[in-house]
Amino acid sequence: MSTKPPREVNSYRTGPDERGRFGIYGGRFVAETLMPLILDLEAAYEEAGKDPAFQAELDDLLAHYAGRPSPLYFAERLSGHLGGAKIYFKRDELNHTGSHKINNCLGQILLARRMNKTRIIAETGAGQHGVAVATVAARFGLPCVVFMGATDIERQKPNVFRMKLLGADVRAVTSGSGTLKDAMNEALRDWVANVADTFYIIGTAAGPHPYPAMVRDFQSVIGNEVREQIMAAEGRLPDCLVACVGGGSNAIGLFHPFLDDDEVEMFGIEAGGLGIDTPDHAASLSGGSPGVLHGNRTYLLQDDDGQILEGHSISAGLDYPGIGPEHAWLRDTGRVTYVPASDAQALDAFQLCTRLEGIIPALEPAHALAFVTQHAPALGADKILVMNMCGRGDKDVFAVAEHLGAEM
């Protein structure tokens, strides 16, 4: 199969095309029952984009409810310790609900209201997206069902309880391996059965068109803010951007506003698990191949028969066997470099950051940090690196304690 880059790229920011494709990736691979819904969604999203009142309401919520803009913080001690580039953290872990997920959820729930949908469903892996969805559903008084793999429920108990406190109905998914991909299957099944009143808030920049583009647009607030903040702090654009990728929503939100700035290098860090030469990883770009799942063509972990394999990562938010289609395309074009970081490297980086900066990162951005600890020393002291600290680590302290063999 062809994974050749497009012939010529004048801009990396014009996708997707009218078929919802980024090169060969993306598309609308869904059952007929869902087609009218995603076409309606596409139309409603286009209309909302032209309505200044929509953006104004979203901006107001982002500012006063989510707490944006999030700070751009110079991690002075970590930079000094590593001895290379100046490292900045985009502090999206300081958002309401503790991660970047709220940016997208606020956008989508405003769209749901615009479309007169009265019931919200979502899938979640680590529970960060589930918490953000339950939060906005509570804020707007809409009933909400969150599908979560039974395995993930076990390893993310604090987030499960938070969702319940917020009034969400958390449904354990036992099909498959009981993780994020199975939760997404179950959410799609629910949606097919409740088409009239239900809005599906997908948490990552994947799924059928228009989700990858829509989630990217809602998350691009991250990169747009970084642009302004780094100009104010340093008077120039950064040399290097780093973000972790599971489905890839925080990364695309950081990268997209910079894609046409050739001088800005970008790195997406995948979950390398126990190593990409083992079956236990979730690095679909480094260790997978193109296929079709959950409404889009993208890189997938799969066997020779096209059956989807389970991802593994210490981070429940990264162990998805696919990746957003725009990342697949950015990989093939070479604009963004994707690198795996292992469970062990993420754990080390988690501890280093906690001790040096007094910031407990989520295990997801701990993967990005692991790469930063290797890459920053290779850059000169005159270079600027920005990493997206997309989530805080409170939810992970139990899992980390277990991995470190510590008694709580």
Add this chain to the structure above:
Amino acid sequence: MAMSPDGKTRLDRRFDDLSAAGRAGLVTFITAGDPDTEISRRILAGLPEAGADIIELGMPFSDPMADGPAIQASSQRALKSGQTLKKTLDMVRGFRARDDATPIVLMGYFNPIYIYGAGRFLSDARDAGVDGLIVVDLPPEEDDELCLPALKAGLNFIRLATPTTDDRRLGAVLANTSGFVYYVSIAGITGTRAPDMAGVETALERLKARTRLPVAVGFGVTTVDQVRAIGKVGDAVVVGSALVNIIEKRAQAGAGAGETVDSALDFVRQLALGVKADS
């Protein structure tokens, strides 16, 4: 090859025969390789004699997003026992060697076909004696992936029309459909709700006004009474989850191969009473 000198496919001929006999057809679904290749092969071989007019053979997939618990579990059993797309095509080839009349439609999801290679799959499927394809996650918007090449290769491409398919979309849904139209009688996943008969009748009238193709009705049909009722208005009735459930129950009860095969085929015999002209 499915196409005869008069340009008709095995599916066309089967629907002509049913129409001449004045009755609806019974379409039965089983998942290839459920609970294992051998039992599945024996059930498949017995289906025509038990009363199946058309056979839908599921290509198991790890992530069947549009299917309910029964067919999800059947896919898992099949994959666990080592079923692959190649083995599914081999099953069809074996069946076709002894039955040249009963149409077989492969039903499933796109990824295993995409990985097999769409072009290679179409030529292998045609050579094996497959008559049509239903690929759940390929709507008309993605026709160039498989639908158009399949039609070119002489295979029928059967599209699903659903309660959410409004008049604006119906044209697109029917445009490249051939063999028959599969009307999904519920908005939902397979095998989870009973179809609402009034809704089915209205939908069939709407479909019939727009196409001359036969219409099969399925998703949620479990009893001979439902088969009889739908057979009065549709050209064919599809039963899937209920049959798959029988296989599951036998397999779970630790039944022998012969008993599992007999139970499945007995159930099909009962269902077939619902489409007999004098019933």
